[in-house]
Amino acid sequence: MILENCFDKGVEQIARKIRLEDFFAIAESEKIPFLNNSEGSLFHLVASQQLDRDILDLFYRVADKARSINKTEQGLLFLRSLLFGKKALLLFPQPSTRTFLSFWDATTILGMDVVDVRDPKTSSEVKGESLSDSIRTNSSYFDIIIMRHPKERAVEEAIWALNKSFRRIPIINAGSGPDQHPTQAILDMYTLYKSFDGQIDGRTIAMVGDLKRGRTVRSLSYLMRNYQDMKLIFVSPPELKMEDDIKDFLNRHNVFYYERDDLEEVVGLADAIYMTRAQDEYGEKGRESVDERFKFKKEYLDLMKEDAILMHPLPKREEIDPEIDNIDDNRIIYWRQPRNGMWIRVALIATIFQKEQEILDYKI
Numbered sequence: 001m002i003l004e005n006c007f008d009k010g011v012e013q014i015a016r017k018i019r020l021e022d023f024f025a026i027a028e029s030e031k032i033p034f035l036n037n038s039e040g041s042l043f044h045l046v047a048s049q050q051l052d053r054d055i056l057d058l059f060y061r062v063a064d065k066a067r068s069i070n071k072t073e074q075g076l077l078f079l080r081s082l083l084f085g086k087k088a089l090l091l092f093p094q095p096s097t098r099t100f101l102s103f104w105d106a107t108t109i110l111g112m113d114v115v116d117v118r119d120p121k122t123s124s125e126v127k128g129e130s131l132s133d134s135i136r137t138n139s140s141y142f143d144i145i146i147m148r149h150p151k152e153r154a155v156e157e158a159i160w161a162l163n164k165s166f167r168r169i170p171i172i173n174a175g176s177g178p179d180q181h182p183t184q185a186i187l188d189m190y191t192l193y194k195s196f197d198g199q200i201d202g203r204t205i206a207m208v209g210d211l212k213r214g215r216t217v218r219s220l221s222y223l224m225r226n227y228q229d230m231k232l233i234f235v236s237p238p239e240l241k242m243e244d245d246i247k248d249f250l251n252r253h254n255v256f257y258y259e260r261d262d263l264e265e266v267v268g269l270a271d272a273i274y275m276t277r278a279q280d281e282y283g284e285k286g287r288e289s290v291d292e293r294f295k296f297k298k299e300y301l302d303l304m305k306e307d308a309i310l311m312h313p314l315p316k317r318e319e320i321d322p323e324i325d326n327i328d329d330n331r332i333i334y335w336r337q338p339r340n341g342m343w344i345r346v347a348l349i350a351t352i353f354q355k356e357q358e359i360l361d362y363k364i
């Protein structure tokens with residue numbers, strides 16, 4: 001299978017000519033053909049809105065299966081053979097450790113060779129090269145680019161540049177400024193799926209903290225449209241409320257939500273409590289606004305439902321009482337999210353390279 005240039009012909013014609021502003025302006029629902037391969041399957045991942053329930057279910061199944069395959073040496077070698085000889089670039093000019101390592105692990109589990117560029121000063125952009133030129137040059141040496149960037153639309157710009165080029169390789173958004181973090185959202189969904197034995201429909205999820213600039217909660221909110229009768233409770237200080245673009249999306253897709261400004265009021269109502277930190281790297285406001293009302297205190301464990309879970313994308317700060325870290329309670333799930341993340345990234349990358357069926361068919 002040749003991944004390069006596999007692109008729906010009609011769309012390819014447009015993609016080669018379209019200006020960046022016009023590409024940005026295409027509605028999310030109409031952008032999908034520009035992000036898929038010629039068979040209509042996922043190729044570039046930039047935003048959670050691209051993902052439907054079928055593909056999410058597929059990711060969960062592939063992640064579960066890859067996890068169990070990896071338990072024997074023979075299985076491990078099988079996984080390594082899947083993308084052996086392919087090369088991944090981790091382009092991370094925005095600081096990251098956990099997501100970076102998670103992708104590093106996921107790509108090496110699949111046998112890829114991995115190279116990273118993390119220091120923005122080492123890039124030719126410092127010499128005045130445009131992002132699109134630099135992506136196009138980088139694409140010459142790799143089979144996939146996994147990219148985290150502080151600028152909101154940088155990943156989309158990179159996709160635009162490669163769609164125009166004659167070497168179209170997939171790009172995965174590993175965090176685009178304060179906008180989106182779709183792979184975190186998939187791993188969060190996978191965590192809900194595993195915690196609730198596959199029964200996500202009808203759950204109540206409280207998202208707490210800096211909802212305005214928290215890309216994890218933004219991307220996760222978009223995924224909720226794929227489930228029935230979900231209830232979201234947005235708990236934030238007034239100046240860090242969830243933005244209207246997300247609320248409009250939820251309204252359009254009939255996902256019920258309401259807003260509160262005190263976690264204690266809702267802690268007993270939620271099936272999952274998703275804590276976040278103030279994103280103060282995007283502006284001064286933040287750390288002081290996320291005050292006592294938005295912190296998960298130890299005594300809240302007694303108020304939580306018996307089968308509810310406490311989540312956090314990490315890194316965390318004072319928003320969860322550190323005493324909770326070492327309590328033996330199955331509902332404290334945030335130390336398990338990173339491993340779920342690594343396996344869901346294995347599933348995502350395998351699917352982009354059309355290797356998912358081989359994983360599902362493997363006889364253990």
Ligand code: NCD
Nearest residue numbers: 099181215216277313314315
């Ligand atoms: C998150 C991020 O980078 O947005 N971290 C992560 O990827 N696990 C959350 C955060 O930084 O607060």
